[in-house]
Amino acid sequence: MLTIGKLAKQCQVNVETIRYYQRIGLMRIPETTQSYRYYNSQDIETLSFIQKAKDAGLQLSEIQELLQLQLEDREQVRHVIQQRLDKIDQRIQELNSLKQRLSTWIDECKTANNNCCPILKELKNS
Known part of the structure; x- marks a missing residue:
């Protein structure tokens, strides 16, 4: 106790x-x-x-949800875990998209020929 x-x-x-x-x-x-x-x-x-x-x-x-299941409820446990895995995969895709966007901004900033920052210009025009 x-x-x-x-x-x-x-x-x-x-x-x-x-x-x-x-x-x-x-x-x-x-x-x-x-x-x-x-x-x-x-x-x-x-x-x-x-x-x-x-x-x-x-x-x-x-x-x-898992705490309410029994050890024999394998199918339901798999379902809960699969849903979480799907959410993680979706988040990974979102992060990869964000990474690509930020990388593109950096590349544009490096190659810009004028004094204006293309990153700030993009953010202010959005």
Whole structure:
């Protein structure tokens, strides 16, 4: 049995992070016993699950969905992860497009024959 401070320390998170997870429904709020709320090994596992999922790039809404699934729900788990992967691929495409745009601006700036900055001119005319 751990208090919230000891749980936070053991899992290397802030107490406020645990409280936030409780407010949004990712973690349970234990009943109060003698003016304290005590956490158990299941709470440690849940917090560890959340941290590992965040480290893998999952959003809290996706983590919440995964927490509700059983180990046998492989198809649904794959669906959640595939959706996240699709979002990552989309973001990569957006970043590559942005990179190309900025690279083009740099090239235009290097080759401009007048004193006017083509980057600022482009931004001001947009």
